[in-house]
Amino acid sequence: MRIKEGNKEAGILESSIRVFAKFGYHNSRISQIAEDAGIASGSVYLYYKNKEDLLACIFQNVWELLYKEISVLHKRKDLSSIDKIEYLIDLIFDIFSANPPLATVFVNEQIHLKKETSSFVYFYDEFFKIGERIIEDGIKEGALNSNLNVRVFKFFLLGGMKYLLENWANDPKNFQLTTLRQNVKLIIKRGILS
Amino acid sequence: MRIKEGNKEAGILESSIRVFAKFGYHNSRISQIAEDAGIASGSVYLYYKNKEDLLACIFQNVWELLYKEISVLHKRKDLSSIDKIEYLIDLIFDIFSANPPLATVFVNEQIHLKKETSSFVYFYDEFFKIGERIIEDGIKEGALNSNLNVRVFKFFLLGGMKYLLENWANDPKNFQLTTLRQNVKLIIKRGILS
Amino acid sequence: MRIKEGNKEAGILESSIRVFAKFGYHNSRISQIAEDAGIASGSVYLYYKNKEDLLACIFQNVWELLYKEISVLHKRKDLSSIDKIEYLIDLIFDIFSANPPLATVFVNEQIHLKKETSSFVYFYDEFFKIGERIIEDGIKEGALNSNLNVRVFKFFLLGGMKYLLENWANDPKNFQLTTLRQNVKLIIKRGILS
Amino acid sequence: MRIKEGNKEAGILESSIRVFAKFGYHNSRISQIAEDAGIASGSVYLYYKNKEDLLACIFQNVWELLYKEISVLHKRKDLSSIDKIEYLIDLIFDIFSANPPLATVFVNEQIHLKKETSSFVYFYDEFFKIGERIIEDGIKEGALNSNLNVRVFKFFLLGGMKYLLENWANDPKNFQLTTLRQNVKLIIKRGILS
């Protein structure tokens, strides 16, 4: 019984993250999630509409958090654009390093959610919009290379970090998170040339 | 009837790529693949052991091709390390730009294959080993930054390109492939600073 | 909150009649009945053994009432046989016209009760026995056609009235109850020939 | 294995009639129908969309047959209105006496089909429209009592026959079909008075 009193809803979600991470969304059984949460399988449906709802809630939580953080970050005047990008890199590594199964789910399973019907999409879209604005600000200020395509950089950076996180979550012993974040910052800022 | 005489095996695989790309592996039906290939669903099993075998063959083909290309590339003496990395970037964009559904499948569905039982793993592992060696050579030669962690760079670059390809394949109108490859090279080589 | 103090048992039964009439027995949820009755769903089980018990009680009440009425009717010496049959027709229309949902349930849901285990069966059987005796008396007295098969007439009359009640309860605006009962009496007594 | 070659679709429907008649629609299991038909339960879905589709097809067949018969009957010039009504009574007894389980299903289960989505409704509505016309013709010709309400008579007659059929199908030994049809005609034509 992993679930504490009054925390059943959150406990089921945590169990679903563990199970989805281990088996993948489609190979996960509601009964496995229930067992991990220490409840009967029918009880899952007291808190979540169906299996897809569990996945949707996971992504809702992550993207809402990322959106809130980037919103605050965007408004800060004490940080340069490049500081903000480094801050974002740290933020993402911090969120997922605290929860490796969440990283696995985040990296692999978003594809199973239809954008049209998912409520996380608002936060997802806004996160990227603000991310683009931060980069654009950096270009305007002259700090970033004006030949950079903002959308390409945005996707390249997120994709690179996702793949690193996926490999790290699969085998955390093989990677030092510190090495990951430092190298990402290094590559981004200076390139790989000596 | 898309299949030419004597090419049924390849035709089925191409159909599976189209169907997997459109619906995702788990939401694809063998009957859909058979219909797309213009054959009866039972006939799929004359050429492929089962549904997972189709996916495995797709990845086998891609990783084998990448392995062969990188093997040849590694041996070339007329190219510098940085030339070879640029060549690899072009290679990957070329392979998938010629076949957008393959890009979608490549980016999204590898997770459904168990590394333990899949024969593509040999090529996958070798590809990365040689990739690491190319980067290491560059460091030894003094062309690449010696502070770079080889494995981090390797995963970061591939992950970034995968995510770009995914977004491009989803909506090719929104992205110029030329822009993608130029920007990736730019970021990799010089970073984003002006 | 439809239930008055001290009347909870009856209130639950009335709610079950409304809900069974609206959705049908198998599509009705105990939780709907409880909600209609203004109580918690678990409380239903303080007064009724289970869902089937609710239906059994509904039919128990109806058939017991019909049995009691026909018992009294049978003994009356001031009425002829044909008077008694007309009286019965009026009785049935009166009972259900006062409670349309009860008519719907009565007409449609008796099938879900197993005769072997239901206590309403005693009243049901007795009702029909006395009904037969009234008709037989009419034949003996010479008032009714001696070629009439008593059981056929009994079922035909009740079935005809049930179907009329079902259609009336579904759409009361379309039927005048007065028209129903007058026509049934007309057909029964004189046939349809001019 | 009750199903003959080339007759699987019809065999499944016949099995569903037997099973629905025995247990009622909601207490019938697809697995029971499949077992009765001598096939695997999945095979039911090769021929019928789902459980409700089976019921819908049963009623479609019955009402289509009744509609076709009454259409032909309505046009006949060699029969009086009262002949046509007697003919209809015989028709209904004939159809169901040949198939007692069908009678049980017909009488008890139509309620589970929603009129809005069922294709049998056209035939059902037309059957009743033509039935009304036959009765109206009888009134106009002076053969039938002009005080008769057409719709009341229509429902009363059908309901009475349904209930008789239900009781007959439950226990065919107890009823002579000849007695049923003769008595119904007798009551309808002359009433019960001597």
Added chain:
DNA sequence: AATGAATGAGTTTTCATTCAT
């Protein structure tokens, strides 16, 4: 008496795979 969260048995339906033709 009253509650309502929790249970878990039970059924429809899907679809990868087989195999008689």
Added chain:
DNA sequence: TATGAATGAAAACTCATTCAT
């Protein structure tokens, strides 16, 4: 080789019923 009808295992989900409070 090729077919496609038939299979049957497997899982999401529902909801009557229970019972700790």
